[in-house]
Every structure is written in C-alpha cells, then in structure tokens.
Amino acid sequence: MRLLIIEDHVILRDSLVQFFREASFIVDSTGAGDEGLWYATEHPYDVVLLDLMLPGIDGMEILRRLRKKQIAVFILVISARDGLEDRLEALNSGADDYLVKPFPMAEALARIHALLRRKYAKKDTLIRIGDLTLDPLKRSVHRAGQAVELTAQEYRLLEYLAFRTGEVVSRTDIWEHVFADSTGGNSNVADVYVGYLRKKLNTGDLPNLIHTRRGLGFVLESA
Amino acid sequence: MPSIRRTLLIRCGIGIGLLLSTLSLSVYVMVRHGLYEEMDQSIVETASILANQMEYEDGGIIFEWEEGLGTNSDISDQALFQYWNEKSGLTTRSPALGGDDLPRFSGPDGSPGLENISVQGRFEHARAIGLVIYPYLLPEENLAMKREGKTLDPKDYPHILVVARDLTPVLRTLAYLAAILSIGTVLTFIAGFVIIHRAIRSSLRPIDELTAQVRNRSENQLDSAIVLPGALPSELAPLAESFDSLLSRVAAIRSRERDFIRHASHELRTPIASLAATTELALSKDREAAEYKRHLEACAKTSSDLAALVQRLSALSRIGSKSEPAHLVPLDLAEILRSSLENFSRRFDACDLSIIVGFPESSITTLADPVFTALVINNLLDNAASYSPPGSTVSIRLHRSDGRDLLSVSNAATDLPGDLDRLFEPLFRRDTSRTENADSHLGIGLTLSQEAAQAMHGNLTATRPAEGMIRFTFSLPCP
Numbered sequence: 250m251r252l253l254i255i256e257d258h259v260i261l262r263d264s265l266v267q268f269f270r271e272a273s274f275i276v277d278s279t280g281a282g283d284e285g286l287w288y289a290t291e292h293p294y295d296v297v298l299l300d301l302m303l304p305g306i307d308g309m310e311i312l313r314r315l316r317k318k319q320i321a322v323f324i325l326v327i328s329a330r331d332g333l334e335d336r337l338e339a340l341n342s343g344a345d346d347y348l349v350k351p352f353p354m355a356e357a358l359a360r361i362h363a364l365l366r367r368k369y370a371k372k373d374t375l376i377r378i379g380d381l382t383l384d385p386l387k388r389s390v391h392r393a394g395q396a397v398e399l400t401a402q403e404y405r406l407l408e409y410l411a412f413r414t415g416e417v418v419s420r421t422d423i424w425e426h427v428f429a430d431s432t433g434g435n436s437n438v439a440d441v442y443v444g445y446l447r448k449k450l451n452t453g454d455l456p457n458l459i460h461t462r463r464g465l466g467f468v469l470e471s472a
Numbered sequence: 473m474p475s476i477r478r479t480l481l482i483r484c485g486i487g488i489g490l491l492l493s494t495l496s497l498s499v500y501v502m503v504r505h506g507l508y509e510e511m512d513q514s515i516v517e518t519a520s521i522l523a524n525q526m527e528y529e530d531g532g533i534i535f536e537w538e539e540g541l542g543t544n545s546d547i548s549d550q551a552l553f554q555y556w557n558e559k560s561g562l563t564t565r566s567p568a569l570g571g572d573d574l575p576r577f578s579g580p581d582g583s584p585g586l587e588n589i590s591v592q593g594r595f596e597h598a599r600a601i602g603l604v605i606y607p608y609l610l611p612e613e614n615l616a617m618k619r620e621g622k623t624l625d626p627k628d629y630p631h632i633l634v635v636a637r638d639l640t641p642v643l644r645t646l647a648y649l650a651a652i653l654s655i656g657t658v659l660t661f662i663a664g665f666v667i668i669h670r671a672i673r674s675s676l677r678p679i680d681e682l683t684a685q686v687r688n689r690s691e692n693q694l695d696s697a698i699v700l701p702g703a704l705p706s707e708l709a710p711l712a713e714s715f716d717s718l719l720s721r722v723a724a725i726r727s728r729e730r731d732f733i734r735h736a737s738h739e740l741r742t743p744i745a746s747l748a749a750t751t752e753l754a755l756s757k758d759r760e761a762a763e764y765k766r767h768l769e770a771c772a773k774t775s776s777d778l779a780a781l782v783q784r785l786s787a788l789s790r791i792g793s794k795s796e797p798a799h800l801v802p803l804d805l806a807e808i809l810r811s812s813l814e815n816f817s818r819r820f821d822a823c824d825l826s827i828i829v830g831f832p833e834s835s836i837t838t839l840a841d842p843v844f845t846a847l848v849i850n851n852l853l854d855n856a857a858s859y860s861p862p863g864s865t866v867s868i869r870l871h872r873s874d875g876r877d878l879l880s881v882s883n884a885a886t887d888l889p890g891d892l893d894r895l896f897e898p899l900f901r902r903d904t905s906r907t908e909n910a911d912s913h914l915g916i917g918l919t920l921s922q923e924a925a926q927a928m929h930g931n932l933t934a935t936r937p938a939e940g941m942i943r944f945t946f947s948l949p950c951p
Contacts, residue, residue, distance in 0.1 A: 260770045261746035268753045329741030332734070351745035354752045 250365060250409065251293070251426050254278040255285030255311070256300040256327065265298065268354050269361075273388055273405050275429050282306035289315055293425050294322050295368060296361050301328040301339065309342055316343035323364040327352065362386060369412040376411040379471030381450065381458055383411045392450050399449060402427070406442050407450075410459065410469035419466040443467055480672050481665075488664040496653040503649055507642045508599070512586055515601045518551050519584065519635040526555070526631065528607040533557065533629060535564060551635060552591075552598070558630040574634045577602040582630070589636060597643055600636035607631070678708055686715060736785050743778045747771055798841035798927040802951070805836045805877055808845055809870055816853045824862045825883075830869035838877045839951040844924035848932060851921040852881045852944050859885045859942075875950050876930075882943040892934040892942070896922045921946075 252269050256262040257280040266278045277292070279285045282303035289297050289311070297315075301308035312324060326344040328335065336347045345367075346360050362385055366372065376383045380393045385408060390397040399407060405427045410418055423439045443459055451457050460468050525536035535555070554574045555564040565571070572594050579585030582604025589600045606626035617624045682704070704712060754767035813829065820827055856866045860883040867882045889895065896918050918932070925932040930948035937943045 258742050258746055260774050261742065261749055263770070264746065264749035264753045264767075268749065268756065271753075271756065327745075329738045329745070331737075331741075350741040351748045354749055354756070 250295040250405070250412075251275045252277070252361070253285070253288050253292070253294045253297045255282070255289075255297065255303065255308070256280065257303050258300075265354075265357075269358070272358055273401050273408070274361075275405070275427065280304075282308065282311055286311045286314060289322060290318060290320060293422075295426065296323045296325060296364050298357070298361075299324055299326050299344070301326060301330060301335070309338065312339065312342040312344055323368055325357070325360055325364060327357070359386075365412065371412065376414065378411065378414055378458055378469055380455070381411075381471075383408060385412075392452070393455060395452075397449055399446070403442060403446055403449070406439075407446055407469075410467065413469070415468065415470050417462050417465045417468045422466070439467075477672055477676055481669060484668045484672075485661075485665055488668070489661055492657045492660055492664075496657045500646070500650055500653055504646055507645060511599050511637060511639070511642055512601075515586070515599060515635050515637050516584065518553070518637075519601050519603065519633060522551070522553055522635060523603075523605040523633060524608065526605060526607045526633075528609050528624065528626065528629060529613060533607050533631075537566075538564075552595075552637065553633060553635040556632040558604075558632060559628070574600065574636050575602075576632055576634060578604050578632050578634075582632075588639065591636070595636070595638050595640065597639040598636045599639045599642075600634055602632060602634040605631050605633050675705075678704055682708060682712055682715075686719075689719060739781055739785075740778070743774050743781065747774045747778070750774065798844055798924075800839040800841055800928060802837050803840045803842060803845060805838055805840070805845070805879065805948075806831050806870055807835075808842070809849055809868070809879065812846065812849045812853055813868075815850075816857060819857045820866070823857055823860065825857065825860050826865045828865060828867045830867075830871070832871050836870060836872055836877050837951070838948050840928050840930075840948055841924075844928055847924050848921040848946050849879065851917040852879075852946065854917065855944070856881050856883045859883070861886065872950060876947045877950055879946040880943055881946075882937060882941060884940055885942045886940065888936070888940075888942060892936060895934050896932075918944075 250273075252274045254262060254265050254269070254276060256265060256278070259280065262278050262280060266276045269276045277288055277294075279288060280303075283306050285297075285299070285303070286306055288294075299308045299311060303311075306314075308326065308328070312326070315322065315324070323345045324343065325346045325348060326339045327348045327350060328339070329350045330336075331349045336349075339347050345364055348357060348360060362374075365385070366374070374384070374386060376385070382391045383389075388404060388408075390399055390404065390407060406423065409423065409427050420439045427442075428438065443461070447457060447459055450459070456471075458469055458471060460470065462468055522537070527534055527536065551566055552569050552574065553566045554569060554576075556576055557563070563573075565573075572591055574591060575587075575589050577585065577587060577600075579602070584601050584603035586599065586601050589598050590596050591598060607629050609624055609626050614624055750767050750770045754764060759767075809829075809831075813827070817827075860866055864884045868880070869882075870877075870879050872878070922932040925946055925948070928948060930946065932944060932946050935943045935945065
C-alpha cells in the first residue's frame with residue numbers, strides 16, 4: 250500500500266515515514282503544500298496523511314483542489330487544530346478522517362487500516378481466500394493453518410492482491426502500489442515476486458491461489 | 473443591605489403620615505375651637521338676656537322670665553340657669569333645672585367666667601358661665617324712692633348668675649369628627665402608601681430589567697451587547713453604557729486570552745506530536761544503538777524547540793505586566809539602525825532584497841531604552857527579511873516630524889490580514905505555516921515590539937501604503 254505524508258515539521262515527518270515504512274507501507278513524503286498537491290495529483294496513493302498548516306498551499310486548500318479534480322484518494326488529516334469547526338471544515342472539504350495532534354502512532358495506523366478496508370470494501374479485519382488468511386494489522390499470513398514467512402516486499406504484494414481479492418490486478422497497479430520506485434512499469438519484477446509468493450504459499454499439494462490472466466495481470470482467488 | 477425601594481417607602485410613608493396627622497389635627501382643633509366659641513357665645517348671649525331680665529320692683533327682685541314677660545321667653549324656658557342672691561342667700565332655678573343645683577361660681581371680682589362643669593345626674597359635660605349681676609332699677613321706681621327719701625343702689629343686691637348648656641352634642645360632633653378624621657387619615661395613608669409603592673416599583677423597573685440583562689449576559693454570553701430596556705431613564709443610561717463598555721472590554725480580553733490559549737496549545741501540539749511519534753517509533757521494535765541515538769537526538773532537538781517555545785510563551789505572558797520598565801537614555805537612532813542593518817545585510821542579500829535607507833541629514837537623538845529600541849528595530853528588519861518576496865525592495869526611512877521621531881519600514885507582502893491590527897495579536901502569523909525554527913516567527917515579535925514601543929511612550933503601527941504593501945512605523949516622542 251502506498252502512503253503520502255504531507256507534514257512540514259521535519260522530525261515528526263521523518264518519524265511518521267519510518268514508522269509506516271516499518272509497517273510495510275510504501276511511503277512518500279514532503280513538507281511543502283504545493284509539492285504535496287503535485288504528488289497526490291500525479292500518483293495513485295491509497296491514503297494521504299495531510300497536515301493542515303503548511304507553507305505554500307495549506308492543507309485545507311489541498312483537500313479542496315484534490316476533491317475538485319475528482320481524485321478519490323483517502324485522506325487522513327493530522328492537525329494541531331482541535332476545534333470542532335476545524336474538524337468539520339476539513340471533513341466537509343473532503344477529508345475521510347481527522348486526527349488531532351499529538352496522537353499515538355498506533356491510532357494513526359489503525360485509522361489507515363480502517364480507511365484501506367473502506368477503500369477495498371472489506372468489513373472483516375482478516376482477509377480470507379480459501380485456506381489462506383492474511384491479517385493486515387499483525388502483518389501475518391497463514392496457509393492451511395501454517396504460518397507463512399514472507400519478506401516485506403512479498404508481504405506487500407500479497408496484501409495488495411488480498412485487498413483486491415477476485416479482481417484482476419494489472420502489473421501497473423502492482424508496480425504503483427507495491428514497489429518503492431514507482432517510475433517503472435514495463436519491468437517483469439511483478440512476475441518475479443508473484444513467482445516467489447507461489448513458491449512459499451503452494452507448499453505440498455496446496456492449490457495455487459494467484460492466477461495469471463494473460464495480458465491483464467494477476468488475480469488472487471480460491472479456484 | 474440598604475435598599476432604595478425600602479428607604480423610599482419608609483421615608484415617603486413617614487412623610488405622608490406626618491402630613492396627614494398634622495392636617496387632621498389642625499382640622500380637629502379648628503373645628504373644636506369654632507364649636508366651643510359658638511357655644512360660649514350663645515351662653516354669653518343667654519346670660520346677658522337673663523341678666524337684663526332681673527329687675528328691682530316693688531321693693532323686691534323680680535325675674536321677668538318668671539312672669540312670662542319680655543322677649544326670648546323660649547330661651548328662659550329651655551336654658552339651664554340659677555341665681556343666687558348674695559344678700560339673702562335665696563336661689564332661683566330655671567324651670568328646666570327642676571330641683572338640681574348648678575355649681576356656683578363666677579370670674580375674678582364677679583366678672584364673667586367660663587367653665588366646663590358637670591351636674592350630678594343630669595349632664596356629665598356642660599359649659600357654663602358664671603358672673604355677678606345687679607338688678608335693673610326702673611327709672612320710675614328710682615324716682616319714687618327718692619321721693620320717699622331713700623336711695624336705691626343696685627349694688628346692694630348682688631346676684632350670681634350661672635348659665636349652663638349641655639356640651640354633649642358638641643362633644644358628640646367632635647368625637648364623630650375625630651373618628652372621620654382618623655379613619656380618613658388611615659385610609660389616605662394606606663392609599664398613598666400603595667400609590668407610592670407602585671410608583672417606586674415602576675420607577676425601579678428599569679433597574680430590574682437592566683439587572684436581568686446584565687445577569688443574563690454575565691451568565692451566558694459575555695460577548696453580546698446588553699439589550700437595553702425600552703425607555704431607560706436618563707439617570708440609568710450612563711450606568712448601562714459604562715457597564716456595556718466594561719463588559720465589552722472584558723469580552724475582548726477574554727477572547728484575546730482564548731485566542732492566546734488556543735494558539736499556544738496549537739503551537740505546542742506539533743512538537744509534542746513529534747516527540748511522541750519519535751519515541752513511539754524508537755520503541756516499536758528492537759533497534760541498533762546508532763538508530764536509538766538518532767531518535768534520541770531528534771527527541772532532544774524537539775525538546776529544545778519546545779523549551780524555546782515555552783520560554784517565548786512565558787515572555788509573552790509577562791507583556792504589559794510592567795515588571796520590566798523602560799530605562800530611557802539619550803540615543804542616536806540612526807546609529808542603532810546602521811548597526812542593525814549591518815547585522816541583517818547578509819540575510820537581505822540571501823533573500824535577494826534591495827534595501828533603500830533614508831537617513832536624516834543631522835543625527836536624531838531621542839530618549840529611548842537601548843534594549844527595547846534594538847528589539848523593535850531588529851524585529852522590523854527580521855519581518856521585512858522574512859516576508860518580502862525575493863527580488864523586491866525594502867524601504868527604510870528615519871526622520872523627525874511633528875514632534876516625533878519616526879522609523880518606517882515598508883515592503884511588499886502577501887497574505888496580509890484585512891485588519892492590520894491583527895498583526896500585533898500574540899501568536900498571529902501572516903503565513904499559515906510554522907517555520908522549522910521555533911525561535912523565529914512564533915507570531916509574538918510584533919506584539920513584543922509594540923509593547924516595547926509603548927513602554928517608551930512611543931508606538932508601533934502598521935499601515936497599507938498600497939495594495940500588497942505593508943509599512944510599519946515605529947514612533948517615539950522627541951525629547
């Protein structure tokens with residue numbers, strides 16, 4: 250999953266970036282409003298963490314412009330403004346959630362997961378595909394009751410496919426949401442990582458869950 | 473607690489009571505006097521008639537009324553009177569008296585004297601006149617006596633006449649009058665009291681309404697104006713207006729305080745969030761020592777930012793506390809400006825700003841506090857450096873005009889508030905962002921500068937010479 254953090258306080262921003270990276274997110278960050286607006290407009294993020302008081306263009310303006318451009322990214326506002334009118338203004342300008350500073354990181358993470366479940370229409374906190382169970386909160390994967398050890402990159406790919414269970418996911422989408430360097434697209438890195446995942450998931454006689462759709466991409470579903 | 477209503481009621485009540493009692497008493501006394509006078513007059517008249525009806529005739533005293541002679545026989549029939557012959561001791565009673573005796577008296581030396589008397593078993597209260605009378609001597613009787621060689625002198629036949637009249641009707645009339653006057657006084661007093669009570673209540677109603685308004689405002693909304701009662705008496709209007717302006721000032725101070733607290737807590741939230749985030753991140757898993765060190769350094773940096781922030785905030789809370797008075801000494805403003813400009817020259821260059829400085833032809837020496845003056849000038853230059861768009865021009869002018877020494881700094885600026893006075897509010901920032909250095913633009917520099925200028929009996933104001941331009945003018949009175 251790809252996150253964008255727009256926050257001008259350097260230390261807070263760096264901490265957020267590292268925290269979410271360690272939580273298996275692909276994270277981009279900026280401290281400037283105009284740059285943040287450009288990132289959010291030009292790249293498909295799953296969630297944007299947006300501070301309101303920013304140099305250049307302020308957070309409220311970024312919200313309005315993104316919504317005006319019909320960019321349907323999920324936005325979690327993080328702000329020191331705790332007044333009801335501030336929260337209402339942000340939510341009414343298109344924010345999906347509002348978190349007042351200071352906040353526990355765990356809460357920010359939980360809210361981002363809640364936004365992801367909303368985005369990918371998942372009610373359950375566990376994602377189940379046949380005998381495969383994925384827990385995004387614990388970042389754990391089980392197949393037929395057995396824990397599966399995955400690298401961060403493999404986990405990110407599986408999580409993304411799992412959130413989009415039953416859908417054909419294009420290589421471009423995978424590239425944009427799963428890999429840190431999102432400038433490529435023609436690479437077969439996705440195929441390589443799908444291969445790794447199949448090897449780790451299909452131990453023994455377990456059936457393959459990640460199916461290739463020729464020319465389209467991949468779909469994660471039980472046969 | 474003294475009450476206007478009670479005081480007015482008591483005083484008016486006493487006033488009305490005294491007035492009414494005096495009035496009633498005067499009426500009573502006048503009527504009583506009149507009635508007694510009338511009574512006395514009638515007794516005197518009766519007595520004089522009766523005195524005239526005593527004659528000496530045929531060697532004895534005769535009473536005309538006894539013979540049914542003379543006028544006013546009805547008086548003699550009804551009147552109560554009695555004669556005492558002083559010489560013979562004989563007494564003659566009026567028919568109405570029957571067998572009773574009147575008290576025998578007269579004034580000094582036999583002159584008429586009036587007394588209140590009572591006749592046992594007949595009148596409890598009566599008015600009587602007592603006097604000494606002498607019989608009337610008929611001229612022909614006198615002549616006949618003279619012929620016989622005798623001299624007759626009425627003085628030889630003194631009589632005491634006492635005429636009485638029943639006083640009961642007069643006393644009854646007076647008692648009736650007293651009752652009427654008492655009841656009238658009490659009723660008038662009650663009516664007057666009620667009227668005064670209502671008058672006081674209606675006069676004091678605006679005070680009650682005003683009180684209700686003030687109470688309502690102090691309980692609910694200090695910021696809203698008092699709805700003044702419709703017809704506020706002229707005596708109350710100034711009070712209400714002063715109250716309104718007092719409350720408005722309180723509201724303004726409260727709102728400033730609220731803003732200050734809101735801004736202050738807002739300023740504190742981000743560094744605290746950063747501190748919390750960094751520690752939470754560091755503790756979220758086991759890390760290498762170098763990584764812990766990096767996070768701890770970030771925490772230390774944030775803490776020192778926080779400490780600086782809190783220091784500035786407490787400096788701000790001391791503003792206007794007069795704990796740090798200005799020490800005014802003669803200062804050359806041009807010299808201080810030159811040295812400040814030198815310190816800022818590198819920053820102006822870095823921001824690509826052109827500086828135009830207008831110095832006065834002669835030196836300007838004024839009375840000012842060196843620390844405060846440097847604070848104001850440095851703040852103005854810092855503001856110009858921070859908020860002027862790169863490549864623009866900052867105009868600085870120092871001159872003396874109208875008895876004041878003026879230093880003005882003009883530059884282009886965007887993001888100016890509609891009301892420039894807001895720039896001097898604590899923690900107000902033109903830019904909605906925070907800068908990364910907690911020491912700089914916390915939004916209190918201008919507030920501090922203005923307070924400093926005012927502490928030196930000067931001022932710091934902001935004007936808009938043209939759209940998108942701002943001019944700060946620091947003025948001090950000439951010595």
